Amino acid sequence: MGIAAFWYFAVRAPHPTLIDPTDEGLVVQGQAIYTNSCAACHGAMLQGQPNWRERLANGRLPAPPHDKAGHTWHHPDAVLFDLVKNGLVAGRTAPPGYQSDMPAFGSMLTDEQIVAVLAYIKSTWPSDVLRMQKEVTEQQQRQ
Template sequence: MSKKRFILGAVGVLVAGAAALLYYGGRDAGPAFIDPADHMLVVTGKAIYANNCAACHGEALQGQPNWRQRLPNGRLPAPPHDKTGHTWHHPDAMLFDMVKNGLVPGKTAPPGYESDMPAYAGILTDEEIVAVLAYIKSDWPPKVLQAQKEVTLQRRQ
């Protein structure tokens, strides 16, 4: 390997590391793994979900029809939060941030992305957001929940 390639590679690694530090180091790590085995948390979350989320994401977490196809306004319909969606691909801290702050382009959404997802800061407390996420996760099969737990715990290290 030439010296120039080595230096360029090292600079690339440093830039990627600095970007990760800025994103993850400059903010609260968010909640630890939100455990859907906490029955009271799930019951509380189900009621909050019904009042605040079900109108868009569905009473049974099914999301809106054709949720992967853009609407005439260019936005995407609300995705499902059951195992058929992509919610379980994200760590708990990111899910919490999306609910609390909405989808923020360049942070929790691609740059320039527009969404109908409102920010719930000032509407729901942090504890209520955690309860909603526990309820959503309580519907996932064990394999899906385990995969999401691993993603969550990896991001906290």
């Protein structure tokens, strides 16, 4: 099973309601938090680190982009929220044994701040990408 499929089926945590990228106040707040907490790894323009699909010498993957070129939009909101709050957790939001440099932000950011960051990220996606990500989120919520 691929990593994306693993995340989709493994995360059964309570999920936030659909994160709204059209809430301008939330997006502005999220952009400021992203700049301070996420951009160092994921890039000021959400571009990710160079060669993000190629493993580093330590076996881990560089930080992926969060723009439409990355895979962030392939995941439902609940998975994205869990990844930011708890980091990549082997056996839960990542395959067993998987190691990542993604930190858990749950002790640094409130749930509302995490939602704001995700609203900001989603606000940068084109409408077709937003529509597909919304469908994935709604499908998971029905399960």
